[in-house]
Amino acid sequence: MKNLLKFLPVAAIVALTGLLSLRAADAPKKPITVGFAQTGAESAWRTANTKSLKDEAAQRGINLKFSDGQSKQENQLAAVRSFIAQRVDAIVIAPIVETGWEPVLADAKKAKIPVVIMDRKVKVADDSLFTAFIGSDFYEEGRMAVEWLAKNAGGRVNIVELQGEPGSAAANDRKKAFADGLAKHPEFKMLDSQTGNFRRAEGKTVMEALLKKHGKNIQILYAHNDDMALGAIQAIEEAGLKPGKDILIVTIDAIKEAVQAVAAGKINCTVECNPLFGPKIYDTVEKILKGETVPKFSSNKDELFDSTNATAAVPTRQY
Ligand code: AHR
Numbered sequence: 001m002k003n004l005l006k007f008l009p010v011a012a013i014v015a016l017t018g019l020l021s022l023r024a025a026d027a028p029k030k031p032i033t034v035g036f037a038q039t040g041a042e043s044a045w046r047t048a049n050t051k052s053l054k055d056e057a058a059q060r061g062i063n064l065k066f067s068d069g070q071s072k073q074e075n076q077l078a079a080v081r082s083f084i085a086q087r088v089d090a091i092v093i094a095p096i097v098e099t100g101w102e103p104v105l106a107d108a109k110k111a112k113i114p115v116v117i118m119d120r121k122v123k124v125a126d127d128s129l130f131t132a133f134i135g136s137d138f139y140e141e142g143r144m145a146v147e148w149l150a151k152n153a154g155g156r157v158n159i160v161e162l163q164g165e166p167g168s169a170a171a172n173d174r175k176k177a178f179a180d181g182l183a184k185h186p187e188f189k190m191l192d193s194q195t196g197n198f199r200r201a202e203g204k205t206v207m208e209a210l211l212k213k214h215g216k217n218i219q220i221l222y223a224h225n226d227d228m229a230l231g232a233i234q235a236i237e238e239a240g241l242k243p244g245k246d247i248l249i250v251t252i253d254a255i256k257e258a259v260q261a262v263a264a265g266k267i268n269c270t271v272e273c274n275p276l277f278g279p280k281i282y283d284t285v286e287k288i289l290k291g292e293t294v295p296k297f298s299s300n301k302d303e304l305f306d307s308t309n310a311t312a313a314v315p316t317r318q319y
Helices: 002-026 044-060 073-085 102-110 138-152 169-183 200-217 226-238 256-263 278-289 310-316
Strands: 033-038 063-068 090-093 115-119 132-136 158-163 189-195 220-223 248-253 269-272 297-300 304-306
Touching: 033 044, 033 073, 044 063, 044 226, 044 278, 063 073, 073 090, 073 102, 090 278, 102 115, 115 278, 132 278, 138 169, 138 220, 138 248, 138 269, 138 304, 158 169, 158 200, 158 226, 169 189, 189 200, 200 226, 220 226, 226 248, 226 256, 256 269, 256 304, 256 310, 304 310
Parallel strands: 033 063, 033 090, 090 115, 115 132, 132 297, 158 189, 158 220, 220 248, 248 269
Antiparallel strands: 269 304
């Protein structure tokens, strides 16, 4: 009995320690809080992108603080500053434009909050200001579009271009890739190039103006996204012309509506740009927060849809 009493405090400590460590393991984990500074809601692509990030966050029990930048960089900068002040665990930014991010990224780095840049790249002198970039290769998309055109233009040469948001990586890279491609095919002529801001309504009004200015000289339309191409199609039809026949249409995104338009012969080619980044973004954020190393840059491999594969692809398009 005397011996038993001697060992009792030790036994109690062991039991208590065991109980405490069990409690720690069983205790509900604090959910991760992520601040997401989205560009806005300029296109169907963007709507699908926002939905992917919101749905995946809900599924994983991530506390998502969402900010709609309404297509203004100053709104995005204010959102990021507010995420820093709230001490979120990580920040995701879909940058409207490439430049102007250094000060706010430096603030996030100073606060030790990892930043994942999504979709469009930023131009910064020091890449250590963000932890990872996950997006698409916009230059490659533009290259695929111009190469498709070079093989399928069938003697048509006069092009008009509808550019995306000025200053955005998506517009800059898609424009540059197309221009570089055209330089290898001097038979083509760029009649005009104007912005439609990635928006359907502007795609229509700008195309109306282009049709007034150039009339039937326009043989090819290159649009930096499907929404502008779909708006332009309305303008082309209202002008009494047949989209896809009188004017060849090459575009980017491959939203379901555009792939359907390819199947219907109104768009000739759409190059995919997949917006469903939710799973990849949060896998990356979770790894970063666990202290694991993640790739600095990763981008999706995109497909191309034309009359050869669009009809078969329509039923499985997810956005
Ligand atoms: O940054 C990706 C581009 O942004 C998409 O092509 C466009 O539709 C969107 O608004």
